[in-house]
Amino acid sequence: MNGSFGNEGGQLDEVTRAGLDADGLPAVPGHLPGPRSTIELERLRKVVYPGTSEHLVPFVIESKSEYLVNDIDGNTFVDLVSSSASVPLGAARADLIEPLTAAMERIGNEDSHGAASGFMLPLAEKLIEITPASLTRVDLGLNGTEVVETAVKMMRRATGRPIIIGFLGGYHGETSLTAALGAEEHEISRGIRPLSAGFAHVPYPNPYRSPFGPPRPGGSGDPTVDYIRDHLLFHAIDPAEVAGVVIEPILGSGGCVAPSDEFWKALTGLCREYDWLLAADEVKTGFGRSGYMFAVERWGVEPDLMCLGKAMGGGVAPIAALMGSERVLGSFDDVPTGSTWSWLPWACAASLATIEAYEREPVLANVRELERVGRERLGRIADRFEQVGEARAVGGFQALEFVRDRETRERDPELQHAVGRRAVELGILTDSSSTSLNIQPSLTMPPDRYGAALGRIERAVDDSVRELGR
């Protein structure tokens, strides 16, 4: 196929000790967890915080390569999670690890807040070059959570206003501030929300689950923005107290939802009218996941701030960045930011090599193919099973949302988690999140293999619907 990475078969044979099944994917695993994984997981559960260990998949990883994961019992899985979308171009790529190790051997660690390495300037300049023109400054970060925190601090400092508007359904991290800014599921902010003030939430502009009707005549053209204007600002919040809005341009963990064109027009209009800052949290959408290098490009939106992380390190290094306009990142210097390990020289080297790979390889063309395959195969699953309320595919962000009833749209998390578990048994890793079964393949996965993996997800839906008697 034109623009594919063309590793049909060869690489699979090399890494799959289990052999291939008729669908061309690694053989369906044996009983999970396998005997060695059972012992390790049992020991882990005795020493690791249960809130973490309860989420572990039923195997222990031995190795990864491209879009495949081998466990210590000889099973091979197809990875449609990509380490929470932080491994964009396939696992453990040698061409990203080589510059990383060379930089590590030459410099080791340095706190980039104290001394610049030769990697800092080229990375900063490159990020400014590839992100929207409104973004002319960079601040250093270690991970997505950190740069979202910094974004909020900068928005308040730049405007002198306390309130930030976030979205119900959005995810921004799990520290006190980011948990309170986010609102994907209430357990993330339980006990924290009352202690971290200054956030107001409105429903994410989710076409499938909007609580609003059509936009009102004479309004903004979008019902969510009408709600902000007609209700939030009229009854509760003086717009002059609002620093701005933080939004995932496409809802990631919350289920792969893209807002409408009208929403973006209305939201950017509102921001202009009240002099609010617009911060795009592209920690998950950034670096090609949406089919664009950055998701805001899809709507031609030029934000005042952009949070980057995850895929920025090519899946081999922890690194993040806060991009900003002169107003938010260039006109004052009195807000301390960052942490010791942000922009480690070797992480910068890996990030530069990652961006070069995007420039050299047909990554975005492949993502469009993955979207085409996803629309077709997930659409077929939705046609076949009335328990699927909606199938969504935006680039390499894809999801199935399960319902008890298509009419009422009552959520069915029990079925969703059952499908996620059954998919693992069939050798496919997915992310069963708060609202949807999220599917995030490597952006370089061959589309035909991706189609085959979605075939196994269809089987998982079939098996789970029967098992639960839905």
Ligand SMILES: Cc1ncc(COP(=O)(O)O)c(C=O)c1O
């Ligand atoms: C949109 C978004 N923002 C922020 C974060 C936090 O990033 P990290 O977990 O790398 O700190 C995430 C993580 O999933 C995310 O999806």
